[in-house]
Amino acid sequence: MADPSGFLKHTRGGPARRPIPLRLRDWREVYEPYDEQETRNQAARCMDCGVPFCHQGCPLGNIIPEWNDLVRTGKWAEASDRLHATNNFPEFTGRLCPAPCEGACVLGIADDPVSIKLVEQEIADHAIAAGFGLEPRPAELSTGRTVAVIGSGPAGLAAAQQLARAGHTVTVFERDGRIGGLMRYGIPEFKMARDVLDRRLAQMSAEGVTFVADCNVGIDVTVEKLQEDFDAVVICTGSTVARELTVDGRDLAGVHLAMPYLIQQNEVCEGTRDAVEVSAEGKRVVIIGGGDTGADCYGTALRQNAASVTQLDIHVMPPPTRDLSTPWPTYPLMLRISAAHEEGGDRIFGVNSTSIEGRDGRVTGLNLVEGKRIPGGFIPTDGTEYHIDADMILIALGFVGPERPGLLDELGVEIAQRGTIVRDENYMTSVPGVFVAGDAGRGQSLIVWAIAEGRSAAAGVDAYLAGRSFLPDPLEPTAVALR
């Protein structure tokens, strides 16, 4: 039982971010270490609700109240088990998840929610530091069945680990040079250090997962060969086709998509590339898109010593606290200030870009108009047009779906109207034995959804191969967040 009055004794807290001047000079994670007793106090704020909305708010179904209480009482090993019971990679989500759980926290109705994400990360890091978090747990018995997982992002890795533990022989294919997908290439180092990922991959290797990088399945390996060699295939290739900006001037030099921009810096950080091709150094940078990827670009540009950074958001500035349109326990619409946002630069809300201006084929600025976002469109306010200067524009408008040429077309999986791969309730595509998990099936989403889908798809694969699965199955493929 939780401490029933913990929330009356402690206020919400969390680790401090490192001083801005310091953190802008390196790429290390921005948070300071957090005191153990303080973490336990934060966990003690959990009320152990009869209906834990956080547990529903979490796509993985993390059993948050239970590990909160174990942390409160200092039972870190047990907490780690309870956390890993629903989440293969809490050290990832603890750093990267936007924490819909906290938006659903009952305490948040009239108080600050429990620092769930903090506690999650502390459990994961504690477990790793103590040695049991990453202990390999290879299957005792092999089923003799083989599974190919295509794509090594969070969905692929989760599916692979689950299937390996169920005794299947799993090979993970990755078309890029190193394993990890978005987590390696898309997430800036200052949000999650690369060794966090590498340690987990080492565990999976020790559990018998084979990683094949630099292999674009469908091109480097034919689909026929794939299907011949493997008893089942799980497509976890993500949603990688970027949403484009369709205004005049898009083709000007200095206008870039966010993801390639982030990737090159990440490659430099982990030493697989000497220097970035595109740097923000000394430039006036404008980021189009108010989401997380935009914020990642924001922090990256600042660390590259940009002259200025401006992020544009098509939505009007949300209120500092939960907007009425998103009542508890839905994910709150509110002004979020990420670490990057406090490091400098500007945010402009409620604007749409009308055209990009340039000179000599290079970008010089951007024309904007104020107005109101409506579903599927934007209503400009007359007379509010204005111009801002820019030397570099980064487009961070999200992704529209998986890439079809190559693997998907070759496999012939059915594609839904919105561009994602159609799957049945067991995550199987229209092609028998071929499954899909993560953004490729669900569309662009959060890392927690990817892991959850990977886990569920693994259960589908396991049942397909073994007739019955004991693997946990947290999600229906059609599950959507409360709204």
Add this chain to the structure above:
Amino acid sequence: MQFSATPAPQGLYDPQHERDACGVAAVADIRGRRSHAIVSSGVTALINLDHRGAAGADPAVGDGAGILIQVPDELLRDDVDFQLPVSPDPRHGQAYAVGIAMLPVDPAERARAKAIVNRVLGGENLTLLGWRTVPTDPEGAGVGQMALDVMPVFEQLFLAGPIGEDGQLPYGLELDRMVYPARKRVEHESQAEIGGDGIYFPSLSSRTIVYKGMLTTAQLPAFYADITDRRTTSAVAIVHSRFSTNTFPAWPLAHPFRYLAHNGEINTVRGNRNRMRAREAMLSSTLIPGDLSRAFPIVTPGAASDSASLDEVLELLHLGGRSLPHAVMMMIPEAWENNATLDPAIRGFAEFHASLIEPWDGPACVTFTDGTLLGAVLDRNGLRPGRWWLTSDDIVVLASEAGVLPIPPEKVIERGRLQPGRMFLVDTDQGKILNDTDVKTALAAEQPYRDWVHAGLMRLTELPPREHVTVSHRSVLARQRIFGYTEEELRILVTPMAATGAEGIGSMGTDTPEAVLSQRPRQIFDYFTQLFAQVTNPPLDAIREAVVTTLSSVIGPEANLLEPGPWSCRQVVLPFPVLDNDDLAKLMGMNADGNLPGFASATISGLYDVHGGGEALAAAIERCRLQTDEAIARGARVIMLSDRHSTADKAPIPSLLLTSAVHQHLVRQKSRTKVALVVESGDAREVHHVATLLGYGAGAVNPYLAIETAEDLARHGLLGDVTPEKAVKNIVYALGKGVLKVMSKMGISTVGSYRAAQVFAVFGLNQDVLDEYFTGSTTRTGGSGLDTIASDVARRHSLAFVPNPQTLEHRGLEIGGQYQWRREGEIHLFNPETVYLLQHSTRSKQQKIFRRYAETVDKLTKQGGTLRGLFELRTADATPVPLAEVEPAGEIVKRFVTGAMSYGSISIEAHQTLAIAMNRLGGRSNTGEGGEDVERLLDPVRRSAIKQVASGRFGVTSPYLVNAAEIQIKMAQGAKPGEGGQLPGSKVYPWIANTRHATAGVGLISPPPHHDIYSIEDLKQLIHDLRNANPAADVSVKLVSEPGVGTVAAGVTKAHADKVIIAGYDGGTGAAPLTSLKHAGQPWELGIAETQQTLRINQLREQVKVQVDGGLRTPRDVVVAMLLGGEEFGFSTAPLVVAGCVMMRVCHLDTCPVGIATQNPVLRDRYTGTPEFVETFFLYMAEMIREYLAALGFRSVAEAIGHAEMLDVSAAVEHHRARGLDLAPLLEIPQVASEYSCTNPAQHDLSKTLDAELIKQAAPALQDARGVRIHLPIRNVDRTAGTMLGSEVTRVHGPEGLPDHTIEVNLTGTAGQSLGAFLPKGLSIDLLGDANDYVGKGLSGGRIVVRPDENSPSQAPGVKTQVIAGNTIGYGATSGEIYLRGRVGERFAVRNSGALMVVEGTGDHACEYMTGGRVVILGRTGRNVGAGMSGGIAYLLDPEPAKVNPELVDLEALDIDEVAWLGEVIGSHAKLTGSRVAAALLADWPIAAVRFSRVMPRDYRRVLALRAEAAALGVDADEMIMEASHG
């Protein structure tokens, strides 16, 4: 059944649930002089007890009345045309036996019946002397039609025995012993040949005769001419008037029976009957001639009445050689176990007989006679009233209440009362009254019982210890998986028990599926729900009245019941029914050296081939049964059923199934009493599991895996600093104590009688499984069979043997989700989605979203969330009506009420939100058990229309009742039926204390029972009291669904309630032990269906309104409830959710984060609810209900009520996984001429009461507060005197009442029950005479004085203090004064919270649950003074410390200023009552004062000290107290 109009079981109605309660009286001439006066006095007493009986729809059909007297030899000899032999000693019986035979009406059948008699008598060496037609006058008596329809023919049979060696005819007892087997044979053979009851003999004896029938008390003497015939003489008479819950006449079920008349109920009768059956194998007697087995079965199978079975066993014990008092003492022993002061010889007697027969447990006043001895005994709790008088002409009168015979005071020598477990005996041979000690001492001296016990009984504690076995975590985990343990169970069930020794608490009821509807594997235990006492008998308080309960029992082989000797107690004493692993090893190893072959043990392995499904399971059970037989044949006397050592192929047989299967098998083989049955169970891990195992036959349970789990948790540091050893002790203790609580809910005090008593309802198992393995348990709705049980076992088992364990890496056990919602767990109807939709729709006023809410919940119900989810509405078969023609929503909402949630359990903000919303809508909100502030009471906007009256009576005052539209008596609550509650001191904030008339910072306890309702006739009395307290209000009675609730509802209707509420088990917003939350009570669907059917069968439906309550969430829920028979609908959880509740389920912790279930001002600031939200909710509900009504073709709710034909269950049953469940019985509509709803509410005429006259005479006071003096006589039939006058005072003059003593009422005589109930300030009653139970109930400022007539010899100087009034006096009094010159009964000043009461002696449990006020006791008290007493002070003269319950109070010396105060109080007592005791004390007060001690609750003393300190510091006392209690 013949001679009975009881219908066959139909729908959900089952006559086995019929209950009765009664008034009983006895009259005897101590010197054994026969006279007709004794008989006629008995009849007079009976008629004066009429208000304790009842009549049904037809007032001319009584529930039963009868009389038991000595054989009226003179009359019979005169009247028969054949010779009757003459007895040499008529005082001890005639030389002939006589009895009425109830014979078939049809002449041919009657001839056949007589032929059977002749045939049997021939074989029995008895002579038939002749038959006499019993003169009866049904017409003259005015017997009702229903009774006439089934009336038998009455003829008296006369028999004589064979001439003995001495040439004499046998007579008396000797003859009765010969007649006994013959009568049994006639009964059995005629039942077999004719059917039904065959020939029924109310009695057949040479000593006594019974005249009885389905009559009212007044009809009895008119019906049987013999009774009024002057030639009918007797020295003893026992009379009885019955109040049955039904209205079906059954002639044989009237009392008295052959030896006794019983007022009460045997709760354990099923187990008692089974054990008697098993004992038959070893029964033999040298006294009853011939082979005794021809009289078997001793207990008539299918006997409709517990009293009949009690009588049958008593008869056997008596004829088999014991005196009647001896036999009664065996069967209804006093609470000897915890009584340190008991005479060791009597203790030896009790302990020895506990080895022979288990108590027949339950509330009982048994009067008995063999014609010479006439006695009476009360059950160990004293839950029935009994008073007696001795007159100067040596007549003893004993009755359920005082005043049944008009005896002039100057003839009364002594007045007494029956006491718990004590016997009162009149020996007409010796010509004297024997008191309890005399009787018991004499009996105890008959044999060296103490020596026998000392030599015979083995005590577990004295056996050599065994090595403790420690088990590894891996092994524990592996087995937890096999038995389906979940992480949740470890956290919620095992951890609290192991850490604290007590079961966990939960809140907000349960909203998960019944076992049979669940999609996940469920334990077989879950199909069984605990029965609980409501109305027909009381639950107990096993904590505060621990003196009468025991968990100790004996197990082991029994011997011949009729020939006891030292060998009879060669058994093992188990102090506790739960054994740890070490104790189990001891028990099983008793004969390890071979030196105790009488305790040889054998282990039966309860495993089966898990791949073989239900068939393999059945085969394995059969094997276990045979192995048990073989083990017994080899000499084993301790049999252990074990489910250890399962493998990948062998799974455990569910221990409950195995235990009951073997137990029932041994009962059938009649070998059950040869052995002790011990269960080594891996699946038992919560209180309910252990309770079911014991309840279905286990002698003791070793829940080894739960114990090892506790040890394992402790070793892993998950229990704080609790050591593994302590954890084991804790969990064993918690499980045992939990069982005690489960027992006490049913009113059962000893584990010996709880064992195998099968006090459970079953839902979801099919009748074949029940018949084979749980014989005697019944279901009317079918369900799963062994295949499903086996498949659930297999599913669990497969998880334990997953081929690759890493598949479940990090997942020790399944998550669970029964108690808290979990994604992977069980369905909960309130889940994150539905809570959100409900709140969002009502707060943002979006009916569309409300529809989504309703659809989502309805979908969950269809997935198994509720029973009603399985129903389909037959809209396809209906002719819809236009929506516009359906009554408006504004009408429908008037049928809505909100549930009883007290101010205290929820915040004032939340409470008022509901009240305001309901008042605006025209519905009703409910105060709950917490009173109401005066300012709200008088504010029609903010008050609650329904005022609840619960067992704690918090805040129940005259103004509270007067300002009610409806007064609701809470008999039980859904979350924890059969239990009381507790509000810890830290939650008694000053404003709560004020409303409840309690003390801030001092805890409040609600008793499990209403201490003025131990039976249905008591309820009738309380209803009468409340009606007098506010004649304008409806009186409603809240029941909780369980099998038989329909029958109780019929009884409640006959007790003149206006409304009955049927609550489901699943509702309930309060805190409850988890066992109760999950395992007690049933869904309302079953309860309302049974109620509707039973009320209609009884033709009572039109008289009473029926309300459904419990977990109603959606419009569809309401429509189902309506079609099943509900006409009003109660909601609790849903409106709370609307107001902001998010199902935290922490109501019991005062930490509600949304400000609802808390008093903490910080949290209350977070409250966001408004009345508008709640109104919106109800209006949306009503709107959608309209749509349903339109679709079903109804224009109003009234048209739809009870039309169950509009429901369909067939599709659901076929398609759902519900495994053979057949819900069709819920939809049955009995074909009787009765309405579907309340169309003709009963009228209550109070114009003929004493109070009508009082009000008339008190007019000057009522009109303009002028002083009035009234003088009137009073009789016992004048009940609740002064109360209606009081209500007028309050109504006219408001809560302040009148100046003290403005109205003085002087009464003379014997007052009926509830004298001066709720008497307000300004009203004083002075009674010269005596009074019955419940004097000054709810006293609200008035004064009551009762003093005896000085002319009575019983008041002569030197005579000991006499009884002046009955039980439960001053119950829940809040202010005022009571002065009683004399002794009183049990539970004096129970729950007093503000009155001053002076008395001169009390029975047991004085000042129980008291929270305030002052009590002065100038004489001896009974046991258990101050139990649960948290406030107030009692002053005892010459106290006996051993009689004070030390749990909450100290006995200490008085302060000096108290001495003066006490002197004044005693002075008032002397002045008002003329008390000699008081006068003597005052004569030398300083010396006398030293003889007093005070009973001081420790909490109360702390608070008083704080108050004094605050006063000294000049700070606010309340604030200081609350700060102190919150640390």
